[in-house]
Each structure stands twice: as C-alpha cells, then as structure tokens.
Amino acid sequence: MKLTGRNALVTGGASGIGAAVAESMVKAGATVTVVDVNKDALDATAKRLGVHAEVLDVASSAAWADFVASHDHFDLVHLNAGITTHRQVLDGPEEPVQPPLQRLTDDEYRRIMGVNVDGVVFGARAVIPGMCERRAGDIVVTASIAAFVPIPPDPIYGLTKYAVSGLVKSLTARLAEYDVCISAICPGFVDTPLISERAREWIAELGMPLMKTQQVVDAVSSALTRRVNGAHWIVLPDQDPILHEQAVLPFPTNPQ
Template sequence: MTRVVVVTGAASGIGAAVARHFGRLGAQVVVADIDVAGGTAVAEEVGGLFVRTDTTREEDNLALVAAAVEAYGGLDFVHLNAGIGDGGGFGRDDYDAARQHRVLTVNLHGVMFGLHAALPVLAAHGGGSLVVTSSMAGVGMAPFDPVYAATKYGVIGLVRSLAPPWQAQGVRINAICPGFVRTPILPPEAIDHIVGEGFALADPAEIAASVAEIAAGEEVGQAYVLQAGRAPEPVAFPRLDLARADA
C-alpha cells in the first residue's frame, strides 16, 4: 500500500479529493498549497501534514519533499496537481503578457520544480509513483485559453520524456488529463454553460479514485483522459521509430 503521499494544489478540488482518498486508505498525506486556511483544513481532515508551498518557487518544492521525509520517513507517491487557468488569448482585448507568464510559471515551471525535487527522493527511498495533472486541453485544443492548453501539452511532454530514464530507477511517471470537473477553477457561469451544452461534469472524488488506480499500476509515460462515468483512457500516441541509416 502507498504509505507516504504528497499532493500539491490540495486545498480544494482534485487535489483535496486525492488527499482525502489516500487518507481513507490509511496513508500519511502531506497537503501542499498556497491557501493556508484551506490546506490546513484538508490536512486536519485526513490526519496529515500541511506545508505551505508556492510551487513556482524551487526552494518551496525542495522544502515540501524534505518535510514529508522528515515527518514520515520516506516518500511513495507524489501528485503534482497545482495549476491555474485563464492565460487569456491573443486578440487586441484579451492579450495580457503578465497573466500569460503567471500561467506558464505555475503550470509548467511549477511542475518542473516539483519533478526535480521529488524524483530523486522517490528513487532513493526504493521507488514509487508520480502523477502530474495535465488536462484534456493538453491533448486537444482550448481556443478560449490557448496558453493554458500550451502548458498542459508541455506537461505531457515532460512526463513522456522523463518516464523511461526514471523507470530504470524504480519511479513510474504518468499524467492525467481530466475533462470537465466540478472544481473551483470553473466559475458558476462556466458550469452552467457546460451542463447546458449537455456535457457531464465529473466529481473530484471520481478523479481521485482514478489517480489512485494509476498510481498503483505498472504503466509509465502514459497520459490518461479522465471523464465522468468512464474508466481512465490512455491516449494513443503515435509510435516514433528513428529511421535507420541502413534501412
């Protein structure tokens, strides 16, 4: 059984649901978020540890992993879930370079810092599993938020590129690509629109159960689409064989 779990962006939404899921399984859960009140409440609920973490700061990611090891003696599973949306567009009225930079920093650089902090520690403690939250926007398109989509494509590129070398050290890396999920990242008007268009909204607890299933599996370098009422669906990436000079 997974014993020590770290979840970023765990004060609400998918992250909180993942923390609760593993807490119910008896794991020692480390809740990481910049939201002190929300994160503390989730940590108290699961009998775990809250560590205030700004994932855009490399030192915060390193301190988070160190706190987990100091408190519980090791590390078995990490879910790099923290992320934000609304990077804006490229039109005259919605282009905002500062806002775009913030989305890039949280969604891509924050994941890179988390991977850098967690992977060596997972390997040193006998291996384990790491899941990164991407999005269906990372395998499709999001005309309403192209910068967000770009970061989620980037996350999958990281996962697929890092998975083979770290598999050799006993660490399994995968990504999840949730569809529409009822979380605080979706404002009420967006939820009303999604439901009105006939799309199903997944509950965060449903996503959390899929995350636990993926974490316990043996696959590596996969990106799983998670939608309401469906089992995790691996994305069918093209096989890229390098051409041989003598072929």
C-alpha cells in the same frame, strides 16, 4: 487501493481534486502531506483529514528546495496544483469580442506558466533524486484533456497541459531505470472551484457534463495500481479511464 506504509505528497491539496485525492490516500493507509498557497483552505482540509499541511508556492524553485530539504521521504507524489486564465481571455456575455490573447497580460501569463508548468518541473526535480536513490516511487501529474484537444476559451491553459504531458513522456525512460513510475491523469471538465460561472456557461454550450471529483480520484487510484510508466489516462464523464495510445512514429523508442 492499499497504500499502507506509503508517504504521499499532494500539491494543490487544499480543495478540489487535490483534497479529494488526499482523502482517498488517507483512507488507503498512506501518511499524507498536502501543500497549497491558500492557507485558510489548507488548514481546514488538514484538520478534516488529519494530515500534515504546509504552505508552498509550487512556482518557486527556492520554496521547493527549502521544502524538500526537510521532507525528502516521499515515495508517492501527486503534482496536482493548477490554475486557468479563462477569466482573462474569455469574452463575457456583455463584452466586445476581441481577437485571441488580447486580454492576456504578461503577469497573468507568467502566473499560469509558473503554477502549471514550473510547479510540475520544480516538484519533479525536488522529489526524483530521493525516489531514484531508494529505487522506488510513483509520480502522478494532473494534466488535462486539454493536452489532446483544443480549448479555444483558454489556449494558455492548453499550452501548459501540452507542456506537462511532454515532460511526463520524456521522463519515462530514465525513471523506469530506477523503478520510478510517472504518469498523467487527463480529465475533462471537473466540478471544482477552478471552474468559474462563465466557464460553466461555455461548458454547458458544449453539451459536456461536469464530472465529480470522485471520478478523477478513481483514475488516480487506477494509475497507481496499474503502474503503466508514461501512461496518459483520459477521464471522461461516466466512463472508465482510457489509456491514450500514442501513435507509432519512425523514431527510436528509447532515445538516450
């Protein structure tokens, strides 16, 4: 992947998938900006990679407006920031089993919706006008395998990933008119700080190994190289990215 001359933005870029993708983009020649709410981790990553970094709460519409007012030059954006609620909804080994959603508070619900859904909507809304004006750009959204299969320990996380998957699909046709490509990366379970010890136990019970971040990085690179608008790339352990084929339904293919 060659990104010489490209201006890239990565949200959730302080650690995990975001930091790994940012590093790959730097190596490919892009000028990269990383944003996150974790200032200490963000500063450390920025210093290590030699990139520009800013603290940004992706769930804040006002923060996005302020950010894009002075940074409206990105032609490559990875909307990656995300959190889970499994710590609040997954019964611990010594805790009584409760019906679904009983541990979930309103604040926890609003927080995950803010980061995982609003963060993608507000981010896309902020960068799309500049891309359309320049008639060039690529947006990659980190969704999840949870957009396709149930995740019983964290149904709200699944909800958010279904939502951003629908957003990507629905933006595709209009963005294509401006030669702007949007796609989604849908990984399985990735070995990042997002996965708690309790979640690791549950994943182990499933018999599905955790993936290294490099496999997701490779999928992002493939998505940027192939530029399949609206594509959802499923990433599973030790497999090449799988292009999800949407069922053909008796509806208009390009509704306006």
